[in-house]
Amino acid sequence: MRYLPHNNADRQAMLKTIGAVDIDALFADVPADALNADFDLPNHQGEMEVERALGRLAVKNRAASQGPFFIGAGAYKHHIPATVDHVIQRSEFLTAYTPYQPEIAQGTLQYLFEFQTQVAALMGMEVANASMYDGSTGCGEAALMARRITKRGKVLLSGGLHPHYGAVTRTNLELVGAQVVQSPMDLDASEDIVSQIDDDTACVIVQTPDVFGNVRDLTPIAEAAHAHGALLVAVVTEVVSLGALKSPGEMGADIVVGEGQSLGNGLNFGGPYVGLFATRQKYIRQMPGRLCGETTDAEGKRGFVLTLSTREQHIRRDKATSNICTNSGLCTLAFTIHMTLLGEAGLRKLAMLNHEAACKTADALAKIDGVELLNKSYFNEFTLRLSKDASEVVEKLAEDGVLAGVPGARLLPHRKDARNLLIVAATECVSDEDIEAFSSKLAEALS
Amino acid sequence: MRYLPHNNADRQAMLKTIGAVDIDALFADVPADALNADFDLPNHQGEMEVERALGRLAVKNRAASQGPFFIGAGAYKHHIPATVDHVIQRSEFLTAYTPYQPEIAQGTLQYLFEFQTQVAALMGMEVANASMYDGSTGCGEAALMARRITKRGKVLLSGGLHPHYGAVTRTNLELVGAQVVQSPMDLDASEDIVSQIDDDTACVIVQTPDVFGNVRDLTPIAEAAHAHGALLVAVVTEVVSLGALKSPGEMGADIVVGEGQSLGNGLNFGGPYVGLFATRQKYIRQMPGRLCGETTDAEGKRGFVLTLSTREQHIRRDKATSNICTNSGLCTLAFTIHMTLLGEAGLRKLAMLNHEAACKTADALAKIDGVELLNKSYFNEFTLRLSKDASEVVEKLAEDGVLAGVPGARLLPHRKDARNLLIVAATECVSDEDIEAFSSKLAEALS
Amino acid sequence: IEEALSFEVGDLSGSGVDLQEPSGEYDRLGGLKRNNMIGLPGLSEPEAMRHFVRLSQKNYAIDMGPFPLGSCTMKHNPRLNEKVARLPGFADLHPLAPESAAQGALELIDTLAFWLKELTGMPAVAMSPKAGAHGELCGMMAIKAALEARGEAGKRVRVLAPESAHGTNPATAVLCGFKVESIPGDGTGRVDLEALKEKLGDDVAGIMVTNPNTCGLFERDIRAIADAVHEAGGYFYCDGANFNAIAGKVKPGDLGVDAMHINLHKTFSTPHGGGGPGAGPTVLSEALAPFAPLPYVSLEDGKYGLVETLHHAEAEDSGETLGRLTAFHGQMGMFTRALSYMMSHGKDGLKQASEDAVLNANYVLARLKSEMTPSFDGPCMHEALFDDRFLKDTGVETIDFAKAMIDEGYHPMTMYFPLVVHGAMLVEPTESESKRELDLFCDALLSLAKRAKAGETESFKAAPVYAPRRRLDETAAARHPVLRWSPPQKAEAAE
């Protein structure tokens, strides 16, 4: 087997050194009837065979770059510079462990420090951690953190929060007996969540742009929350939007969580992604996840270490702020490289190209009979009400080679009034021909 | 422009330091009317745009892995382990220069030394150089080297030598007024080249397996050549064959040239490939190309350097053994890694799998009406005489998705009796289904 | 050579990405357009490439040498896995693409699930957990959901875990609203069965046991433990971090396990990548299977589907799900790699790999015991545990010994874990190391141990010397946390 260096002579020599008669002598503690179990699995295969078998599965999927593509709702198709994937495949990054030995892990530690700086700057916050699994788990952790800080039990979820984010947060909170109040579906950002904030509220969780694409002004919500001693948790599922929009920090958020996939990371059918998590300096000891900090070495040179591990499970055990251990190391690197290449000048341009593509797409689609654009504001995603069941329209367009967006029923199956909704995203990858193809196929499907 | 680090402020500051009023002041020696010429070319484009444009060209080609594939004749489709491409893309290998500074190029130098060892061992020769551009140019250089060694003018080319190799060698030799004697097309290795060797002969050049796939016994040719003071130059275009066949060195060759593409290197529409060049120790000072040798450093540690550069153009100028400068560095690395992974145990297996695939393919095709197998012996390639024009058959099968081999007329357009010939190769990549597809489509085309 | 932070290199107008100029015609941003600077410079591509390549050269990695981190299973990462994970059909597939456009991906998840169930001998698996700790959370949530279904969630609030447990175990239990109680060891590095039995009762939700355990030993009494817990009405959560010792050799399902997460980034070699991403699919027993989280893959008439929401699950008659753990379907990128690894090994290769992993650890144990002090007698599983008795009176501590290994060209082993052993050193070579590498490694450690005993304390305290950095001041970092770069003060800028 190509991954195993020993030959049988090596194995025999080693057993002799150990003083064991055979390999199973080393497994003596295993119940005999459980040892050397049978498995209904094939034997080893060569590289060519494995590659072919998995290649056959891969071509049964439709890649985003195969044709006109307009799906978003929490994961976005962007162009990733070739440099990113090249660098993250370097052995020194790819095959390194968590940087617990800082002397020989400055490469990882420095990019984590750069990542934290980038995330904090983008979010308009003071500090950020070294990543969560993804945006949705970060959202759950943020709610738990707000409970720890405020020592209150109630969490308000906006009606514009991505339903999957809401579900993850509920799963986390209900375990510890917290009260979760979910606002109803809010298509045009008109909900009155402010009036629901009271003195029992730990936090209110609001997404911008929200799952329907509306750009939300968080300032009044932050003010209301703070007036009641509650925190505002802001959620950003499209980090590219921060090149065009006011940051949550500017609008008064106390914790900002986000999905960082858009920068540096592929769609990967949902994972691995990279959760962004930023907050105020004063809350750092309540933060979940790894943190990288600056320090000096024995010769006084600048260096970086994982720090504040007294919050973490491997030190603090049952008193930890979170059970998180592994995070999204390599995905943070991809994010950091892409962001470093873009710089803020590039990010701003990229954001406006996204906005333009969405505006053009919306203008083209809104002209079609049976299509109503619901958004007053949006960044690179918006919601349409169609004259037909959106799931069926999406299937029809997929047959025509256009991946048209996310039907409302997929995210909100319990809402009958969501059945005709279609959430459409457009990024810099969308060409005028793509828009034209989408429009004409949609018009056909609705006629 | 993403590859250029300066901004305009940098440029102005630098011009100031230089003391130039503007950039064109530095181009003052260029005739004014030639400076800042107009070009009928587009302006710069983003990565996404370039990738898309070239991607559109790529899909207009039919990749070897897209379906049943049987083309060889000097370039072979093999499975290359993923490790190979990963390692050769490492910055330290990919973006290094020729190892003229050995202290900081031991990585390159050591793999060149390993490459030379591998090539010499495979060929059954004493020494090998650090590569030529490809097998065909190596063949030309071998003929020139034989002339230098023997100080004779005549070179005999076997009728089984790849016609392109023959053409390259002729182009090289005719420039210096050498006499080239080309034997006629030799379909079944029955030519009597031995009797053509005389005391004016510098060398005889024979390929095995030859271009029609025949396995050639070089021993009698070597004996005859040596009896006349001539050299035998052996050509191997499929290096994998050396896992199954006696090496040219064993059979008495004086210089062996080969194409190393099969190990580690893709088809790449013909380049870059890697020319193998091996000979006897006594001829090393007449060899073309770079050589890497072992030595020690100032502390006595083993190290490697480029050596015998007194043969080379940058030292010897008009007295050099060759004008070659750049060789196939990165392709030799790919070869070395693949060979290191295979080891001789793997190479032998790989060779026999190739042979089996070819035997199975030949057996299946030979059953078809209108197909005659011409080879008595072969390794992974053989020649068929069809009842129809082979070029037309190949085009027909290509439409059916089968890339069937090389029609004789493509290599030997001046031979009318080559029009119905089809040279067919089968490697470990050929599956039973591929053979079945080929057989049934060929039967159809010939019926 | 020092490498500046990227922020110290670039300027705010720079960019290493060429984008078309936006037309500037559109603004439908609801009056919320950003009007301040972000403060992030952009680097040209050559500058960025060098920055990150140079940074990488400050790291140690498996591809450079042994990485004997106990409990972490740092094994060879085949590049085939990287290649297949990057096939556009997988890497460029949207999680909300219509099911008809993702049949291959769903089949892959289903196939990997089959392998995991077969290898563990368990009837069900939850694929969405994003890492080991997340898988633990999934398992403990399933236990909580099962208790709720039995109406016992309010009553059964205690979870038992051995002293030697991973820190994630108690942290996870607490996240689920349980109280954690420690089970003492039996002096041979294993759980004390009698002590465990005494702690059982009708307020116990279950136990969390790692097997092979964190001392590198197989829990001999594993079945008795499982039986006792089940008899007391609790569930058996098994931490699967050490599955690499027994994969393809022993089915945890045969030992009475109710739930176990599988670290695809350990046992099945998806790269650690400097701390992630991982993947922690969690297998579940018949008792816990109904509570598996959303989403899951379904297969009907040869077509794969996804059950994504409670609404949908109820329609499918499986409405007891514990809910959703993450936005999408789990770590697909890791699934592809892990399945590629499993198919490459096959059942014969996985068995051989586990055997070689155990063989290598015992070989290290045998070769080092002359100079170092193994904590327990007898053979170990895939990791060898030493304590610091051999350093007694030398002035050299475990950390010094470990840092000295850096100067020998090795990554240190896991230190000070498990907590039950003083100055623990947990060595896990994995099956990827050749005998030749192990011999060089053992020679180096034996020589270090001799040097420590010979009184070369100073050099140990000074180590590492041959590293990009000397020892770093972690106390200062924690006392005054600097967690991000800030632009130089104006005073400095004005200089």
Next chain:
Amino acid sequence: IEEALSFEVGDLSGSGVDLQEPSGEYDRLGGLKRNNMIGLPGLSEPEAMRHFVRLSQKNYAIDMGPFPLGSCTMKHNPRLNEKVARLPGFADLHPLAPESAAQGALELIDTLAFWLKELTGMPAVAMSPKAGAHGELCGMMAIKAALEARGEAGKRVRVLAPESAHGTNPATAVLCGFKVESIPGDGTGRVDLEALKEKLGDDVAGIMVTNPNTCGLFERDIRAIADAVHEAGGYFYCDGANFNAIAGKVKPGDLGVDAMHINLHKTFSTPHGGGGPGAGPTVLSEALAPFAPLPYVSLEDGKYGLVETLHHAEAEDSGETLGRLTAFHGQMGMFTRALSYMMSHGKDGLKQASEDAVLNANYVLARLKSEMTPSFDGPCMHEALFDDRFLKDTGVETIDFAKAMIDEGYHPMTMYFPLVVHGAMLVEPTESESKRELDLFCDALLSLAKRAKAGETESFKAAPVYAPRRRLDETAAARHPVLRWSPPQKAEAAE
């Protein structure tokens, strides 16, 4: 850490590739089956990976820092180019695939040819030369073929080249059967036009001139040179190694050039890869175009084709071809990369790149002239030439100075070339270096120069110290060449 040779690690039975077992049923090998051992061990995949990764870490490369090798143009290698070259339609395409199955590849070659012709202002280009020297050969062969067509090949046997020429120039001319004669310089680093004219005559085949020349200067009299040679009935071969100074800025065709090779691996950034592969397409004037080598791409009715053989060429009425230079169609893999590079830059970017390359060289010249001695006055093109006068009486020689740069973290510049300058140091920063990197580089060199003058000779003689190896004994290597590993002698094996 030392890295053994792979042959010292593996054994002959090992392999890092899993292949099916051959059936053993077939032997149609004509009685020539191998029956001896080859002697090459195989390494498992983890062993091989480490071996090559560790080896790589002994190299210096552009991605690590400046590589200021004059005449070599070591610039940034974009990874986009690597990515597109690996698209299956290019990388996995057989050179003898039917033309119908290779339309995209042929179109790419044709497109690149268009770019090259447009950038050089020349009417034709031969795409098949495999490297710069091969391109020279192609150009000189075309000249020879043209002379033959004129019936003057026997008469015109002399080729003139400046003293400062690349070694490949005379070597190439001799390969073509010419005699080479040197043209003296004019004292300002350029060709002496009058001396050249004196050497011209009806036995002159042509001249080979590099422009910008190897002293880093533009040949002011280039048109006069071209006119004189043409008037004498000869051809003007221009060595294109230094095209990076003027690409997108000046068309060589406007200067009277008849043939010029283009190093795609220099000017157009295909990676050097430790010494290749390169690619050397050669542009040709109207006079030489009919003699272009086989094969070439044709376009008819929107379909691309290949003219591969003389037989075919004759049928197409272009039977004057000089013949075939290589088995297939040239360095396709490099074509893809180069076109990607060109399209990324565009005409504006290429112009800017050339300007930045010249700017950078002049900046280095300006910053270093206080301590080092530029060989010639005035601005340079894209490389700055220094000689060793500033080291006079220090005992430090050019080679010592260069090796000391290694300890500062830099690759040395080109040394002792061109030969016309004593102890030459030729610095070519390329456009890829930022001002920041150049400042650090200049600071380091200034400091070295000061140290040399201050008498720190010993440390220069000892350099490099911070490198994987100290200075290597090249003389011993050449005197007793050991060009391959051999198995240890039996005596040793029996120990």
